[in-house]
Amino acid sequence: MIVRSPFDDIDVPDVGLPEFLFGDLGDAADRVAVIDGPSGQRMTFGELAHGVDRFAAALGERGLGRGDVIALFAPNTPYYPVVFHGALAAGVAVSTVNALYTPDELAFQLRDSGAKLLVTVSPFLDRARAALRSDGLAVTEVVLLDDARDEASTPMPENALADLLTTTAERPSVTVTGDDVAALPYSSGTTGRAKGVVLTHRNLVANLVQFQAVNASTGPDSRILAVLPFFHIYGMTVMMNHGIYVRATVVTMPRFDLADFLRTIAEHRVDRVYIAPPIAVALAKHPMVDQYDVDCIEMVFSGAAALDAELGHAVGKRLNCTVLQGYGMTELSPVSHAMPQDRPEMDLNSIGVALPNIECKLVDPETGEEGTRGELWVRGPNVMREYLNNPEATASTLDADGFLHTGDVATVTDEGVFYIVDRVKELIKYKGYQVPPAELEALLLTHDGIADAAVIGIKDAEGEEVPKAFVVRQQGADLSDDDVMSFVAERIAPHKKVRAVEFVDAIPKSASGKILRKDLRAREQAPA
CATH class of the missing domain: 3.40.50.980 (Rossmann fold)
Structure with missing residues (x-):
């Protein structure tokens, strides 16, 4: 279907x-296109x-x-x-x-x-x-x-x-031409090490006109805050390129700092704020928000990871603004679903509706049957061409009919409103950044004191998904959880750090040797 x-x-x-x-x-030509937030x-x-x-x-x-x-x-x-x-x-x-x-x-x-x-x-x-x-x-x-x-x-x-x-x-x-390669951001896709995502000019142009259909009130009089990085496809398309497309003013920030974030909004009268969920926590709860005049904010749009509806409503109430959510992947240029600006009453637990020119299927990962619940498959002009020099990974993600298999399990209502309810893929999303377990596992296995390892995502005290390592010590090795976390932290980007460690006697695996992450997740969810 x-x-x-x-x-x-x-x-x-x-x-x-x-x-x-x-x-x-x-x-x-004489309108302001970009403002550097720190310097003006x-x-x-x-x-x-x-x-x-x-x-x-x-x-x-x-x-x-x-x-x-x-x-x-x-x-x-x-x-x-x-x-x-x-x-x-x-x-x-x-x-x-x-x-x-x-x-x-x-x-x-x-x-x-x-x-x-x-x-x-x-x-x-x-x-x-x-x-x-x-x-x-x-x-x-x-x-x-x-x-x-x-x-x-x-x-x-x-x-x-x-x-x-x-x-x-x-x-x-x-x-x-539209068929020429434009961007090569790197994504872990549904699993594995980061791969070059081949996005054409047509992919990026398509996603701009698609996104504008649900974002029609953003235009020349808008001011967009670009605190999320342009190297990430969300920042690249939704903030940088979309801002240029609609002739809005884009206010850039080199990194997120709450005081600078609020000052920049107040000073430059920003009305469109694009965030990932961790920023929503600060907007909803931090007392510093009350110290700045941010009543200029009309819309907060969250992407890159799932936004809890209760948290989103708290942000909307505190800032007296509309809060919306969308869904996408690097491989989708990135937006495939979003809540339209003119439908703020839509359930904030949802990811909204499919953008124009997009077709979706929900396919049961076990049976292959199509229905109203299953892995979300997406087809449209924004779907990547391929993974760079990686036909095997391309074939496992992009099928012969042009549907990209997202690795996320979704449901859909009769009105075409989609909800992400589970995940097929192994990828961990930490504060909107991708953390591939296989990359961390490969790194852990280079430690002389580690015989075997597996990594899954768990929820921390703030509800954020973080990497947890299950580690089998080499016989006789004197290894602590701090040793493991420090080893990883010294060798990898900060967002990929292992943030919890559990030592186990063996890693559960299938007969073919594949790590049984579902068993590890069940272990996490079992009562103490």
Whole structure:
């Protein structure tokens, strides 16, 4: 049974994303496109478009074009969209990198994506330089969004973005089509190590017009707070690109700090706030909220992980605003379902309705039967092309009929309202970030004192899903839970840290050797 969106299908322009966003600025050229929250620095749409043009020309000077990839390893700044869209305008794809990554994680993504140029910021240089000393990389130059270089020895040339933008070279003559690759964010999908998600220009253009259908009140008079990272597909599409599309002003923040968050909202009169659920906890409960004039907020939209309805209503009541929720995945560019702005009465426990042009199936993971409860399968123009250089992972996620298997179990009402009720996939979602258990397990097994290990997600005292490791000690090993957590913390990004450890005699496994996570979850849920 296919469930279609209640919205009429929308025409998706067959153009490259930069042309779609900047092809005709009209009277928006002098309007403010981006504001740097901490400094107040402003960039108009005209200045943004000029920067995009000049960065494209600079890449062309370096011989980069269609089929090439650059990596963008930076926090949110007004220059993030300059680099992102400048690369796309030159026919180059952008692999956005998690700003928390360790050198090893960064090196893996650089190697796997084949990136030829790395764009970063000076505070990240130590990690970037360490990564660039790895073997098998194609990077030949580093570009800094700022220019606070030091005298340290470097593996390769480092140049400032400001210098690149002064080029007088012609912008490369390249016609970007909807089928060209635009972005290569990395996702763990439903399981396993992070994989490059191949998103085309058509995928990203489609998701903008799809999202606008349920978000129609956001427009030129809106101010969007971009505190969630642009390297994450949620920030990239819903905040950065959607803001440009509707000619809203996007106010950037490099990281979340509650006082700065509230000050930025109050100072810049932000009316659209996009969050992940951990921020909702602060908005609902922290006394600091009452110290700032944030009555400008009209809408809070939560994504990246499930928002508890009670918490959402508490935020709405405290801020006197509408609170909405949506659902998506990197592989969906990312939004497939959302609560429409004109239906604030919709159950906040739901993820809303399917966006235009989207078809869904709910398929029983055991029987393969279709019904009103099952694994959510999604088909539409926003569905990724494939996983980069990984046909096996692609085939296990994207079927021959074009349906992407999300790994989440959903139900649907007669009115087409969807609810996520369970999970097939093993992925842990910690504060909206993906944590693949298999990656942590592989790391744990490199410890001399660990004979076997398994990782699952459990709820902490605040209701947040966190990684818990079940560990079998090597015979004679003197190993504490702090030893295990410290070992992992030293080698991996902070959001992937193991936050609870239990020592066991054996890890439950199937006859084929697969970890039986359901048995571990049952162990967690058993009465003490």
